Amino acid sequence: MAQLSCVDLCLGYDNKVILENLNFSVSSGDYLCIVGENGSGKSTLMKTILGLQSPISGKVVFSDGMHKDQIGYLPQQTVVQKDFPASVREIVLSGCCGGSGFRPFYNASQKELCEKAMEKMGITNLSKRCYRELSGGQQQRVLLARALCATEKMLLLDEPVSGLDPKVTADMYELIERLNREDKITVIMISHDISAAVKYATHILHIGKNVFFGKKHEYLKSREGKIFDIAEGGAKQ
Amino acid sequence: MNFFVKIINDLQTYFEFPFVRYALIVGILISLCSSLLGVTLVLKRFSFIGDGLSHVAFGAMAIASVLKLTNNMPLILIITVLCAILLLRSGSRRKIKGDAAVAMISVGALAMGYLMLNVLNPSSNLTGDVCSTLFGSTSILTLTKTNVYICIVLSVLMLLFFVFFYNKIFAVTFDENFALATGTKANLYNLLIAVVVAVIIVLAMNLVGSLLISALVIFPALSAMRVFKSFKSVTICSAIFSVVCTTLGLLISIVAGTPVGSTIVAVDIVGFLGFYVAGLIKGGKKA
Numbered sequence: 001m002a003q004l005s006c007v008d009l010c011l012g013y014d015n016k017v018i019l020e021n022l023n024f025s026v027s028s029g030d031y032l033c034i035v036g037e038n039g040s041g042k043s044t045l046m047k048t049i050l051g052l053q054s055p056i057s058g059k060v061v062f063s064d065g066m067h068k069d070q071i072g073y074l075p076q077q078t079v080v081q082k083d084f085p086a087s088v089r090e091i092v093l094s095g096c097c098g099g100s101g102f103r104p105f106y107n108a109s110q111k112e113l114c115e116k117a118m119e120k121m122g123i124t125n126l127s128k129r130c131y132r133e134l135s136g137g138q139q140q141r142v143l144l145a146r147a148l149c150a151t152e153k154m155l156l157l158d159e160p161v162s163g164l165d166p167k168v169t170a171d172m173y174e175l176i177e178r179l180n181r182e183d184k185i186t187v188i189m190i191s192h193d194i195s196a197a198v199k200y201a202t203h204i205l206h207i208g209k210n211v212f213f214g215k216k217h218e219y220l221k222s223r224e225g226k227i228f229d230i231a232e233g234g235a236k237q
Numbered sequence: 238m239n240f241f242v243k244i245i246n247d248l249q250t251y252f253e254f255p256f257v258r259y260a261l262i263v264g265i266l267i268s269l270c271s272s273l274l275g276v277t278l279v280l281k282r283f284s285f286i287g288d289g290l291s292h293v294a295f296g297a298m299a300i301a302s303v304l305k306l307t308n309n310m311p312l313i314l315i316i317t318v319l320c321a322i323l324l325l326r327s328g329s330r331r332k333i334k335g336d337a338a339v340a341m342i343s344v345g346a347l348a349m350g351y352l353m354l355n356v357l358n359p360s361s362n363l364t365g366d367v368c369s370t371l372f373g374s375t376s377i378l379t380l381t382k383t384n385v386y387i388c389i390v391l392s393v394l395m396l397l398f399f400v401f402f403y404n405k406i407f408a409v410t411f412d413e414n415f416a417l418a419t420g421t422k423a424n425l426y427n428l429l430i431a432v433v434v435a436v437i438i439v440l441a442m443n444l445v446g447s448l449l450i451s452a453l454v455i456f457p458a459l460s461a462m463r464v465f466k467s468f469k470s471v472t473i474c475s476a477i478f479s480v481v482c483t484t485l486g487l488l489i490s491i492v493a494g495t496p497v498g499s500t501i502v503a504v505d506i507v508g509f510l511g512f513y514v515a516g517l518i519k520g521g522k523k524a
Contacts, residue, residue, distance in 0.1 A: 050418040069420030075412065084280060084411060087467035097408040098420035104401045130466035150419040 002027050003066040003154060003186055004049070009058035011044045017056060018044055024205055024213040028064060028153070031180045031187045033197035036207040042190045045207065046158055049188070065153075069098055072151030072185075074143050076158050082132060088142050089127040092118055095149025110149075117148040121175070137168035144175070154186040155179065161193065173200060244492055251491055259380045260491075264483045264501075266392035270437045271450075272457035272479030273399050276472050277410045277430065279458040282335055286324060287454035289343035290438045291447035293320045296346035296353075303357045314439055320346075321435035325427055388440060395433055402426065407468055449498045453479065456505035463509075463516030482508050 005025035012018040018041040026032050036042050047053040049060055051068050062068055072095070095117070096110040106114075118124045121141040126134065131142060140160060147155055160176065161169040177200050180187045191197050197204060204219040206212040212224045251257045271287070278286055297316040301309030324338055399406070408416045409426045417423040441450050457475035465471045486501030493500075 050414075052414060052417055069418075071418065073415050073418045075414055078412070080280060080282065081411065085462050085466055085468060085471045086407070086411060087469075090407065090468050091411060094404070094408040094411060094416075095419070097404060097416060100404070105404065128467075133466075146415070150415075 003062065003064045004188075005061045005063070006049075007059055007061060009045075009048070009060065010056045011041055011048055012056050013044065013053065015056070019207060019211075022058070022207070022211065026154075026186060026188060026203070028186055029180070029184050030203055031177075031201045032189070032203045032205060033201035034188065034190045034205045034207065035192070035194050035197050040208040042207065043158070046156060046190055049156065070151050070153055072147030072149075072155045074140070074147045074155065074157040074160055076162065077139065077143075084132060086131050087127070088118070088123060088129055088131060088134070089114065091131055091142055092123075092127075092145045092149060095146035098150055113149055114145075117145040120148065120179075121145040135168075136164050137172065140164065140172060141175070148179075152183075152185070154188065157187065157189040159190055159192065161191075161196075169196075176200070247492055248488065256380065257491060259382070259385045260497075261484065261487060263380055263385055263388045264487050265480050266388055267437065267441045268453055268457075268479040268483035268501075269476055270392050270395045271441055271453040272475045273396075273472060274430070274434055274437060275454040275456075275458040275479075276461070276468075276475055277406055278434065279455055279462075280410050281325075283325065283339065284455045285336065285339045285343070285451060286321070286434065287438055287441075287450040288447075289324065289339040289346075290317055290321055290435055291442055291450045292343040292347040292350075293317050294439050294442055295447045296350035299350035299353045303353050310439075314436065317439050318432050318435040321431040321438075322428060325431035325434070326424070391436060391440060395437060398429065398433060402429070403472075406430065411468075446498045449502050452502040452505050453483075456482070456502075456509050460505075460509045460512035463512045464519060478508060478512070 002025035006022055009022040010017060010020050011022065018039075022045070024032075034042055034045065044053065048055050050071060050073060051060075093106055093111065093114045096106055096113060099110070100106065115124070118127055121144055123138065123141050123145060126138060126142075131139065134142065144155075144157075144160070147157075155176075157176065161172050164172060173196055176187060176189070179185045189197070189201070198216060198220065201216055203214065204212065204216055206219065206224045208224075210224055212219060212222050214222070278284060294313050294317045297313040298309055300316075301312045304312075306312060320342055324335070324342065405416075405421060405426050408421055409423045409430075413423050413427075438450055441453055457479035458471070460478050461471045461474035465474050482504045483501050486504040487497060489495065489504065490497045490500035
């Protein structure tokens with residue numbers, strides 16, 4: 001059963017339409033990659049799913065016990081965060097904030113959740129370190145741990161590997177894959193990296209002039225996927 | 238040695254006057270409040286909001302005096318709070334970004350206020366009035382008991398707000414979009430922060446004047462950030478820094494007869510330099 005479905009979604013801002021008639025759904029345990037060129041509306045789609053922006057028409061439906069606030073979100077880094085004085089633990093724990101309602105302090109189970117998330121990301125030894133002094137890969141792990149504090153069901157990752165070197169990138173993909181496989185967390189990932197998308201994802205959503213949504217092997221046979229295949233084949237020769 | 242004895246004796250004499258005690262109480266409370274908010278504001282890239290809003294308050298004061306209101310406080314508060322909300326409201330798709338918006342409102346309000354006073358107000362001592370609002374008059378030394386009570390009540394409310402919402406403020410400051418996406422009412426907290434900031438700034442105008450309020454907001458936060466690495470330690474350190482500097486500045490200005498606002502800022506600058514060096518030494522050790 002679908003956790004998240006987008007029905008006849010029409011996206012854009014200031015009454016300018018970017019994407020029309022978008023229909024797709026994500027089921028529990030899926031690994032969906034959203035690919036497309038710059039300006040194709042990937043970020044707008046993501047903001048709409050998160051409820052940060054409302055669609056021009058159509059709707060985003062959550063079902064199967066899923067609620068809008070239960071998406072763990074890994075955003076791209078902002079300027080503000082680059083020199084933010086905060087310890088790793090403080091940041092990871094802030095992922096629990098949404099679940100606290102008006103309760104001012106974190107309770108024991110939230111703190112435990114935070115410890116577990118740090119353990120899973122292998123950053124327990126960094127917990128007292130200052131965020132701004134970490135490497136790019138470590139920072140991404142911290143933010144991923146924070147996202148895990150906010151969800152048990154679905155992660156939405158916005159270009160999680162941008163700016164990381166190849167080795168750290170591979171580690172990051174492994175980490176995400178493990179969350180998807182072992183913890184059965186649904187993953188929705190926005191990516192420029194089509195080869196990684198094809199490698200890890202179960203489903204692909206390609207947006208742009210032509211929209212494609214379907215399973216990975218269908219994508220490779222489709223027109224959008226073929227273009228990629230030719231490009232990749234060309235590179236190999 | 239004799240010199241210090243003389244200073245302490247002097248201070249003892251001064252402290253027999255209630256207005257000196259009032260000034261100290263109000264000074265400490267306001268510096269405490271503004272330093273706590275300062276951490277958030279500096280991190281949100283709104284360092285200059287203190288300056289901007291205090292100019293708005295100055296403009297509002299000009300309107301009040303032109304209208305010949307006897308109690309100008311409510312009008313000043315309302316206008317400043319509205320401007321604060323306008324500046325701090327969330328939303329990344331704004332047409333004019335934070336720093337430009339603050340600069341625009343700040344300069345605009347200052348100019349309009351002065352213009353109005355000049356054209357419409359027959360007061361003879363115009364330059365004196367304007368100068369004392371901008372640089373902080375001796376009005377901190379002329380506080381009445383009611384002023385002190387108002388200040389105590391508002392400061393306690395603000396401190397409660399800060400402690401109670403500390404975790405939310407952290408979440409919203411660090412990553413507004415994440416907070417919003419995961420169900421924290423970021424807009425509500427931004428609104429609350431804006432209101433509190435405006436109230437503190439209107440209060441602080443009495444202490445150091447419009448032009449120097451920024452100092453109370455940014456120096457403690459920036460100094461603490463040189464040395465400390467976590468949000469909690471930065472917050473606590475900046476509160477202590479601010480209270481110590483304001484107390485010292487106030488005492489020096491009383492003894493030496495210097496202007497209150499600028500003396501406090503001077504002490505802040507010295508404190509900042511101290512922390513800067515301390516940060517360099519600490520960072521050097523690590524590397």
